[in-house]
Amino acid sequence: MIEIPQKIVERALLVALIKGNVDSDIVKEHLDELEELASTAGAETVRKIVQAKYSADPAFYIGKGKAGELIDVVEKDQIDVMIFDDDLSPTQVRNLERTLNRKIIDRSGLILDIFASRAKTREAKTQVELAQLQYLLPRLTRAWTHLSKQYGGIGTKGPGETQIETDRRIIRNRISHLKENLKRIESQRNIQTRGREEFTRICLVGYTNAGKSTLFNRLTDSGVLAEDKLFATLDSTTRAINFNKNSKILLSDTVGFIRKLPAHLVASFKSTLNEVRDADVILHVVDISHHYFEDHIKVVDETLKDLSSDKKTIIRIFNKVDILKDRQKISYVMNSYENGLIISAEKGINIPALVDKLIKISETSFVEENIALSLEDSKTAAKIHSLAEVLDTKYDDSKIHIKYKTNRHNSDKIKKMVHGK
Numbered sequence: 389m390i391e392i393p394q395k396i397v398e399r400a401l402l403v404a405l406i407k408g409n410v411d412s413d414i415v416k417e418h419l420d421e422l423e424e425l426a427s428t429a430g431a432e433t434v435r436k437i438v439q440a441k442y443s444a445d446p447a448f449y450i451g452k453g454k455a456g457e458l459i460d461v462v463e464k465d466q467i468d469v470m471i472f473d474d475d476l477s478p479t480q481v482r483n484l485e486r487t488l489n490r491k492i493i494d495r496s497g498l499i500l501d502i503f504a505s506r507a508k509t510r511e512a513k514t515q516v517e518l519a520q521l522q523y524l525l526p527r528l529t530r531a532w533t534h535l536s537k538q539y540g541g542i543g544t545k546g547p548g549e550t551q552i553e554t555d556r557r558i559i560r561n562r563i564s565h566l567k568e569n570l571k572r573i574e575s576q577r578n579i580q581t582r583g584r585e586e587f588t589r590i591c592l593v594g595y596t597n598a599g600k601s602t603l604f605n606r607l608t609d610s611g612v613l614a615e616d617k618l619f620a621t622l623d624s625t626t627r628a629i630n631f632n633k634n635s636k637i638l639l640s641d642t643v644g645f646i647r648k649l650p651a652h653l654v655a656s657f658k659s660t661l662n663e664v665r666d667a668d669v670i671l672h673v674v675d676i677s678h679h680y681f682e683d684h685i686k687v688v689d690e691t692l693k694d695l696s697s698d699k700k701t702i703i704r705i706f707n708k709v710d711i712l713k714d715r716q717k718i719s720y721v722m723n724s725y726e727n728g729l730i731i732s733a734e735k736g737i738n739i740p741a742l743v744d745k746l747i748k749i750s751e752t753s754f755v756e757e758n759i760a761l762s763l764e765d766s767k768t769a770a771k772i773h774s775l776a777e778v779l780d781t782k783y784d785d786s787k788i789h790i791k792y793k794t795n796r797h798n799s800d801k802i803k804k805m806v807h808g809k
């Protein structure tokens with residue numbers, strides 16, 4: 389008989405602080421989200437603890453007294469790991485680990501772990517490893533400083549320090565190596581996307597699990613992974629859609645957002661997030677059936693601002709209307725949010741209205757323009773050919789007159805090139 393090893397499910401205790409006047413309902417909702425993240429990472433939540441405190445304790449986060457109280461709890465509930473809804477300092481991690489003798493994970497560490505297990509392509513794997521090492525580096529340093537200060541003495545000087553220095557150097561070298569790799573991958577991507585200038589670029593963004601990939605599949609007939617897990621998508625996928633011959637659209641599906649997305653992740657996912665920056669139009673997918681959907685909207689809006697993409701045309705797509713119980717929300721969002729559409733990507737509800745909207749956008753996002761260049765300026769003429777569909781070229785004694793059609797993004801580029809010099 390073959391014995392199949394069972395997958396070990398870690399038992400988790402989740403911890404959050406209610407700081408100052410923060411609404412306790414919101415903290416509980418954040419803990420529910422942390423539970424989802426924990427389950428995505430493969431842990432079972434056994435208990436959740438909320439501690440009210442004016443501000444976080446610098447040494448123990450929840451306070452030394454509270455940490456002491458938890459010694460019995462983690463023993464009785466056979467807890468393997470404690471997960472905190474905030475980011476912890478290296479000192480806090482060390483103190484908590486010492487007191488409770490359990491693995492201590494913070495929110496960024498958990499999200500990085502999920503990203504690491506989800507990354508499939510070389511690009512995503514490189515991006516995640518880079519973020520993980522950058523997260524690790526200061527922790528390595530500070531944990532050591534802390535240790536040597538507190539204990540000093542034998543074993544904490546000399547060779548020990550050298551070891552840490554070596555580790556840090558190895559990590560730094562690896563970081564620069566990964567950055568180089570990412571640059572190379574990014575330049576390959578730029579080559580691949582050349583020649584697609586006549587398309588209107590539309591990008592799906594939204595809180596994780598809102599239904600972006602499901603909608604992407606519905607609109608493009610693709611089979612990208614869509615599942616009821618956080619961060620199912622890490623890589624962007626782009627497909628052309630031809631609703632009719634005047635509308636040329638490139639639709640991109642990309643990584644989801646979440647509150648407190650670790651800064652290192654956002655930084656190292658720069659090239660993936662370029663899909664958002666380069667888009668002409670953004671479809672912001674919202675799970676309207678979620679109790680806190682408006683908090684999710686805020687998080688996404690803030691992230692778009694960080695990506696300098698909040699001034700683009702944004703259409704809010706309120707998804708999952710098929711499972712919406714509180715029907716009053718429909719009139720509420722229609723009155724509160726301009727440019728919104730209520731759909732179900734899974735059940736296909738209201739998709740034709742969305743398609744109509746996209747066709748209109750892509751038809752009107754093209755402009756026809758004329759430009760006159762000096763006869764010698766063949767460089768700019770060649771550039772126009774690469775950025776636009778050239779409809780007509782005429783020569784007179786002193787000028788080349790080019791009539792072209794392109795999207796607004798490239799039209800701006802061309803005008804800058806011609807008039808800006």
Ligand SMILES: Nc1nc2c(ncn2[C@@H]2O[C@H](COP(=O)(O)OP(=O)(O)OP(=O)(O)O)[C@@H](O)[C@H]2O)c(=O)[nH]1
Pocket residue numbers: 594595596597598599600601602603613614615616617618619620621622642643644645707708709710711731732733734735
């Ligand atoms: N009931 C219902 N479920 C939906 C709808 N759209 C998507 N879902 C479900 O919601 C879950 C998440 O869908 P995805 O399309 O993977 O969501 P996503 O936004 O791409 O998520 P990430 O890539 O993880 O950020 C899946 O289980 C889908 O089946 C919908 O209109 N109605």
Ligand SMILES: [Mg+2]
Pocket residue numbers: 600601602613614620621642
């Ligand atoms: Mg997805």
